[in-house]
Amino acid sequence: xxxxxxxxxxxxxxEGALVLLRCNYSSSVPPYLFWYVQYPNQGLQxxxxxxxxxxxxxxxxxxxxEFKKSETSFHxxxxxAHMSDAAEYFCAVSTFNDMRFGAGTRLTVxx
Amino acid sequence: EAGVAQSPRYKIIEKRQSVAFWCNPIxxxxxxxxxxxxxxxxxxxxxxxxxxxxxxxxxxPKDRFSAERLKGVDSTLKIQPAKLExxxxxxxxxxxxQGQGYEKLFFGSGTQLSVL
Numbered sequence: 001x002x003x004x005x006x007x008x009x010x011x012x013x014x015e016g017a018l019v020l021l022r023c024n025y026s027s028s029v030p031p032y033l034f035w036y037v038q039y040p041n042q043g044l045q046x047x048x049x050x051x052x053x054x055x056x057x058x059x060x061x062x063x064x065x066e067f068k069k070s071e072t073s074f075h076x077x078x079x080x081a082h083m084s085d086a087a088e089y090f091c092a093v094s095t096f097n098d099m100r101f102g103a104g105t106r107l108t109v110x111x
Numbered sequence: 112e113a114g115v116a117q118s119p120r121y122k123i124i125e126k127r128q129s130v131a132f133w134c135n136p137i138x139x140x141x142x143x144x145x146x147x148x149x150x151x152x153x154x155x156x157x158x159x160x161x162x163x164x165x166x167x168x169x170x171x172p173k174d175r176f177s178a179e180r181l182k183g184v185d186s187t188l189k190i191q192p193a194k195l196e197x198x199x200x201x202x203x204x205x206x207x208x209q210g211q212g213y214e215k216l217f218f219g220s221g222t223q224l225s226v227l
Contacts (some may be wrong), residue, residue, distance in 0.1 A: 004153075036218075043115075043202065044154070044218040090153050098167060099144070099216060101153035 002027040002093045006102035014110045019063075019078040021105045023091030026072065033074040034092040034099070035065055044090065050074065061085070081109045113137065115219035117203050123225045129191040132222045136184070136205030142166075143180055144216065145188050146202040154202055160186065190224075198226045 007022035025031060035047040048059025055067040061084075065076045074091060086109045091102040116135040124130050136143050142161050146154035157176065159166040162183035171178070175194070180186040190197055200221040207215070 006153075009151075041220075043220040044204075044216075046215060049215065092153075098156070098159070100156065101146075103151075103153045 001098070002031055002095050002100055004091050004093050004100055004102035006089075006091050006105050008105055009103065010106045010108065012108040012110060013081045015083055016080050019076070019081045019085065019107065021076040021089050021091075021107065023065075023074045023076065023102060024072050025074060025091070025093045027093055027095055029095050032094040033065075033067060034094065035059065035063070035074075035076050036090045036092060036101075038088045038090065038104075040087075047076070047089075081107075083109050083111065085109055115203055115205055115217050117201075117219035117222055119222055120220065121223045121225075123227065124193055125227050126195055127192040129189065130193055130224060131187050131189045132201050132203075132224075134186045134188070134203030134219060136186070136203070137207075137217055139207065140205035140217070141183070141208045142206045143186050144202075144204040144206075145178055145186070146204065148200045148202055148221070150199070157188070157201075193224075193226045195226050198224055200224070 003026045005024045033050040036044040037047050038044050048057045050057045050067045058064045063078045088104045088106050090104045118133050144159050145157045148154045157171045158168040158178045160180040163180045178188045200223050202221045203219045204216040
């Protein structure tokens with residue numbers, strides 16, 4: 001079955017700094033890839049997804065991710081962090097409607 | 112568009128008791144999922160339904176967990192008897208039919224279960 005590894009359970013950045021959250025996946029077939037965000041006491045919200053086509057995917061709140069097949073990676077970036085970006089971020093991989101999540105990365109944004 | 116509805120929002124029980132969670136997916140969504148999210152971990156798929164049939168329940172602890180989706184709409188997840196390690200948030204999600212964005216999951220807010 002497919003799987004996801006998120007490198008770094010906690011990431012801390014200063015406001016205005018680059019955000020980089022790392023995700024590597026394993027799949028025997030071409031996967032769909034997702035990033036979800038979870039704010040405290042809320043459900044998971046889709047940030048962006050890659051299915052086919054352009055490998056650089058833009059999502060909500062200024063986030064984007066690039067699918068790199070050769071590196072089996074789908075890292076999430078944002079040029080300038082905002083205090084409101086503080087949350088838990090989950091990378092997920094889906095094949096045949098079977099979605100598996102990584103363990104999550106908690107993003108802290110310092111003023 | 113109404114989202115995925117779950118209830119209750121919170122539940123506190125003692126070990127060995129029984130508990131049930133309810134989920135109402137988005138109208139028209141054929142696929143329904145139950146995930147277990149333990150504190151500090153990512154969601155783990157427990158069971159996936161396609162209409163009212165089970166697609167994948169390989170990670171469901173069947174000795175104590177059960178789930179059903181009658182009439183292919185609402186679903187209930189039951190734990191009987193509960194153990195301390197069942198303390199988690201139980202997330203329900205649904206996805207549209209194939210060809211209508213089926214790869215995208217919509218999540219409910221979850222039910223937070225505490226087993227004492």
